Amino acid sequence: MNTVTFEMIKEAAQNLKGVIKETDFCFAESLSERSGAEVYLKLENLQQSGSFKIRGAYNKMLHLSDEEKQCGVVASSAGNHAQGVAISATKLGIKSTIVMPRSAPFAKIFATRNYGGEVVLEGEIYDEAYQKALEIKEATGATFVHPFNDPYVIAGQGTIGLEMIEEQPDLDVVLVPIGGGGIAAGIAMAIKTLNPNTKVIGVQTENAPSMYQSIKDGKIGTVKVTKSIADGIAVATPGDVTFPLIQQYVDEVITVSETQISQAFLLLLENCNLVCEGAGAVCVAAILSNQLDLKGKKVGAVLSGGNIDTNLIESIINHAMMSLGRRTKIQVSIADRPGELNAFLDTIAEELGNLIMIRQNRYREGLSMYQLGVTVVIETLDAAHKERVIQKLIESGYEIEYTN
Numbered sequence: 156m157n158t159v160t161f162e163m164i165k166e167a168a169q170n171l172k173g174v175i176k177e178t179d180f181c182f183a184e185s186l187s188e189r190s191g192a193e194v195y196l197k198l199e200n201l202q203q204s205g206s207f208k209i210r211g212a213y214n215k216m217l218h219l220s221d222e223e224k225q226c227g228v229v230a231s232s233a234g235n236h237a238q239g240v241a242i243s244a245t246k247l248g249i250k251s252t253i254v255m256p257r258s259a260p261f262a263k264i265f266a267t268r269n270y271g272g273e274v275v276l277e278g279e280i281y282d283e284a285y286q287k288a289l290e291i292k293e294a295t296g297a298t299f300v301h302p303f304n305d306p307y308v309i310a311g312q313g314t315i316g317l318e319m320i321e322e323q324p325d326l327d328v329v330l331v332p333i334g335g336g337g338i339a340a341g342i343a344m345a346i347k348t349l350n351p352n353t354k355v356i357g358v359q360t361e362n363a364p365s366m367y368q369s370i371k372d373g374k375i376g377t378v379k380v381t382k383s384i385a386d387g388i389a390v391a392t393p394g395d396v397t398f399p400l401i402q403q404y405v406d407e408v409i410t411v412s413e414t415q416i417s418q419a420f421l422l423l424l425e426n427c428n429l430v431c432e433g434a435g436a437v438c439v440a441a442i443l444s445n446q447l448d449l450k451g452k453k454v455g456a457v458l459s460g461g462n463i464d465t466n467l468i469e470s471i472i473n474h475a476m477m478s479l480g481r482r483t484k485i486q487v488s489i490a491d492r493p494g495e496l497n498a499f500l501d502t503i504a505e506e507l508g509n510l511i512m513i514r515q516n517r518y519r520e521g522l523s524m525y526q527l528g529v530t531v532v533i534e535t536l537d538a539a540h541k542e543r544v545i546q547k548l549i550e551s552g553y554e555i556e557y558t559n
Contacts, residue, residue: 158306158396159306159309159310159313159340159341159344159396159400160310161344161345161348163306163307163310163313164310164313164314164316164317164341164344164345165317166310167210167214167307167310167311167313167314168314168317170213170214170217170311171210171213171214171311171314174209174213174246175202175203175209175210175213176201176202176203177318178197178198178199178201178202178318179197179198179201180195180196180197180198180318180319180322180323180455181195181196181198182194182195183195183196183427183456185422185426185427186422186426186427186439186442189422189442189443190442190443190449190450190454191449191450191451192328192442192449192450192451192452192453192454193452193453193454194442194454194455194456195319195323195326195453195454195455195456196427196429196439196455196456196457196458197315197318197319197455197456197457197458198429198458199315199435199457199458199459199460200429200430200431200432200435200458200459200460200461201461202460203242204235204238204239204242204266204270204462205235205238205460205461205462206235206238206239206387206432206435206459206460206461206462207235207239207312207315207338207457207459207460208235208236208238208239208240208302208460209238209239209242209243210239210311210312210314210315211239211303211305211307211308211309211310211311211312211337211338211341212230212236212239212240212242212243212244212300212308212311213239213242213243213246213247213311214307214308214310214311215243215300215305215307215308215311216228216240216243216244216247216249216300217247217307218307219249219298223298224247224248224249226295226296226297226298227244227249227250227251227252227295227297227298228240228244228249228250228251228252228297228298228299228300229251229252229253229254229288229291229292229295229297229298229299229300230251230252230253230254230288230299230300230301230302231253231254231255231281231284231285231287231288231302232253232254232255232281232284232302233255233256233258233259233263233281233284233386234259234260234263234386234387234462235387235460235462236300236302237253237255237263237267237272237274238263238266238267238270238272238462240253240272240300241253241267241268241270241271241272242270242271244271244272245270245271245272250273250297251271251272251273252272252273252275252288252291252295252297253267253272253273253274253275254274254275254276254277254284254285254287254288254291255267255274255275255276255277255284256276256277256278256279256280256281256283256284257276257277257278257279258279258280259276260464260466262464262465263462263464264276266462275287275291301394302335302337303334303335303336303337303338303390303394303397304335304336304337304394304395304396304397305337305396306396308337309337309340309341309344309396309397309400310341311341312337312338312340312341312342313340313341313342313344313345314341314345315338315341315342315345315457316329316341316342316343316344316345316346316349317345317349319342319346319455319457320345320346320349320350320353323453323455324349324350325350325453326346326350326353326453326454326455327352327353327354327452327453327454328353328354328355328356328447328449328452328453328454328455329342329343329346329353329354329355329356329454329455329456329457330356330357330358330438330441330442330454330455330456330457331343331355331356331357331358331405331438331457332357332358332359332385332387332388332434332435332437332438332457332459333357333358333359333366333367333388333401333405333408334359334363334365334366334387334388334389334390334434335365335366335388335390335392335393335394335397336357336366336393336394336397336398336400336401337394337397338457338459339355339357339366339397339401339405340396340397340400340401340404340405342355342457343355343357343400343401343404343405344400344404346404347404354406354407355404355405355406356405356406356407356408356409356441356447357401357405357407357408357409358408358409358410358411358437358438358440358441359388359408359409359410359411359437360383360385360388360389360410360411360412360413360416360433360434360437361410361411361412361413362380362381362382362383362385362389362413363378363380363381363383363385363388363389363390363391364378364410365377365378365380365390365391365392365393366390366393366398366401366408367408367409367410369393369398370401370402370405370408375392375393375395375398376392377391377392378391378392379391383413383416383433384413384416384417384420384433384467384471385413385416385432385433385434385436385437386432386433386434387432387433387434387435387459387460388434388437409441409446409447411437411440411441411444411446412440412444413474414474414475414478415440415441415443415444416433416436416437416440417471417472417474417475417478418440418443418475418478418479419431419436419437419439419440419442419443420433420436420471420472420475421471421472421475421476421479422439422443423436423439423458424472429458429461430461430463431458431460431461431463432460432461432462432463433463433471434459434460435458435459435460435461436458438456438457438458439456439458441456442454442456476534477559479537479538480535480537480538480539480540480541480542481534481535481536481537481538481541482511482532482533482534482535483532483533483535483541483544483545483558483559484530484531484532484557484558484559485530485531485532485533485545485548485555485557485558486528486529486530486555486556486557486558487499487528487529487548487553487554487555487556488521488522488526488527488528488529488554488556489526489527489529489553490525490526490527491517491524491525491526491527492525495527496515496527496529499529499548499553500513500531502547502548502551502553503531503533503544503547503548505547506540506543506544506547507540508533508534508535508540508544509533509534509535510531510532510533511531511532511533511534512531512532513529513530513531513532514529514530514531515527515528515529516528516529516530530557545558
């Protein structure tokens, strides 16, 4: 079967009762104030396993024949799909084999194993893991559970749209993440069937704009994928099942930058107390990007997952704060004599700059034997405060050699 119907989405909702969490659809006060819209966040980052993927994976496996269940399932994934398949298979008493790239974060490998999946590490990138999964499928007769290009998977993801419309039937706009198109196709079909007046907008990262470009070209194409913090939607080629559904039900596809995604991550963390992975934050990034006319409108945004590699969090926060002018690096040369460094730091403190890091260097090219190179990273309230600190240093006689 290669089609999806609204009846399949309704059936999936029944199938998932008592299996998944019907996640909250919460009013986001700070985001609403910033955007001028009435914004609600669908918290799939708080779903079991930390993402929406369990919905489609479980619905797919529920439709396997007894013989197919006996042969088990196989999937390839670097994270969320792996965990969704492992949990679903364990719940249904089905053996699952998950092929993950050797570069997958240890936390995600451990979680997948902990959920009952047998993990096979193969290759350095997803494509190599995918080929290994197909080899296992051929050798064992296991059913391959595709992360997005499968009607039952799409129908399972579409249950998110049912829940959103049930709680807020008069939404003007719904924002959904797009990678291969599974979650967007399912949600859009559900939303448009129940309220055709609701505008559905898909959001991709600029670093993997496969659906954006394919919609623009009117045909499925493959794009070069650049490394992205939204790795969960970094898909080079849309699915042939999802693409026509996106064409039919999604009104517009837009892209957001890595900087916008990092700023959305920071806002969700600081203002909403929510941890969201990059792919889960793209809809908020779209709201903050000012690409869309959302003022006065009732907006639903899907936070698709929260399984972020903890090693990335500091880097994302730092990138966001630098881009917002809340953290800056300043490099100067000062006289190498007692009291000069204290005077420099006191000047920063007078404008309430908060020192994060300091590095001294006597060996930088261009320094005389009587100078000390100093590099500091300071925290400021915003870009305007940053400029006040820099201006204070200039007025105090310091020549700024570098600032970001």
